[in-house]
Amino acid sequence: MHAATIAGLLADPVRLRVVAALALGAGTLEEVAEATGLPVKDVVLAARRLARAGLVRRDRHELELLTDRFGAAARAAAEAAPPPEPLSADPAEDAVLSAFVRDGRLVSIPAQHSKRRVVLEHLVRVFDAGVRYPEREVNALLAVWHPDTAALRRYLVDEGLLSREAGLYWRSGGWVDV
Numbered sequence: 607m608h609a610a611t612i613a614g615l616l617a618d619p620v621r622l623r624v625v626a627a628l629a630l631g632a633g634t635l636e637e638v639a640e641a642t643g644l645p646v647k648d649v650v651l652a653a654r655r656l657a658r659a660g661l662v663r664r665d666r667h668e669l670e671l672l673t674d675r676f677g678a679a680a681r682a683a684a685e686a687a688p689p690p691e692p693l694s695a696d697p698a699e700d701a702v703l704s705a706f707v708r709d710g711r712l713v714s715i716p717a718q719h720s721k722r723r724v725v726l727e728h729l730v731r732v733f734d735a736g737v738r739y740p741e742r743e744v745n746a747l748l749a750v751w752h753p754d755t756a757a758l759r760r761y762l763v764d765e766g767l768l769s770r771e772a773g774l775y776w777r778s779g780g781w782v783d784v
Contacts (some may be wrong), residue, residue: 607660607675609683615659620644624652628662628671635667699724714750714760722767729758730767733777744768744775 627641635653638648653718656662663670671783693703702724706716709768716722732747733739739747741759748755759775761770769778 607679609679612658612676612679614662615661617655618652620648621652621656624649624656625661625671628669629673633669635669638669667729675777686734693728696730703728710750712758715754715757717751722761726758726761726765730777730779733768733775735777738774738776741775 623642623644624638626637632638632641633648635646635649638644638653639649642649644652649680650771653662657664661672661675663672690704692700693707694700702721706712706714706721706725707728712725716725729748729751732750733744738757744759746756748758752758759768763770763775765779767777767779768775
């Protein structure tokens with residue numbers, strides 16, 4: 607079974623409620639109806655569709671959610687997914703960035719200086735060279751990456767990647783893409 611098929615099945619609110627009730631321990635059509643507040647007729651229709659798709663085993667009034675199907679579909683989708691695009695052309699930098707950046711967000715600020723420098727040099731690219739930013743705008747740009755904008759701002763200034771004067775910040779270091 608494909609993950610997309612499961613997602614499609616669970617996109618229906620009635621089927622989603624039936625699956626939730628089964629996951630929480632309901633084992634019969636009546637128990638699902640009672641747990642969800644749905645009419646038994648709706649539960650029967652949803653259970654029939656889920657059973658045809660292979661997510662539920664149905665034996666008259668007894669129902670069993672086949673939870674192993676969810677894990678198998680997730681594993682198959684992960685194996686079929688293309689590898690993520692590298693965050694840097696340099697394999698060493700990419701290894702560091704891959705450890706700390708997930709889905710375009712910084713999961714944590716590296717404690718080790720050399721790793722933190724790699725992350726900061728990647729992060730400073732959101733600032734255009736020659737543009738002066740008020741602190742409020744710097745915070746907005748950094749908040750996209752990580753909630754601790756004050757620490758990121760301080761690290762960027764300490765590393766010479768941003769400069770600060772009279773409440774304005776500007777990019778003063780790091781590589782510039784041309």
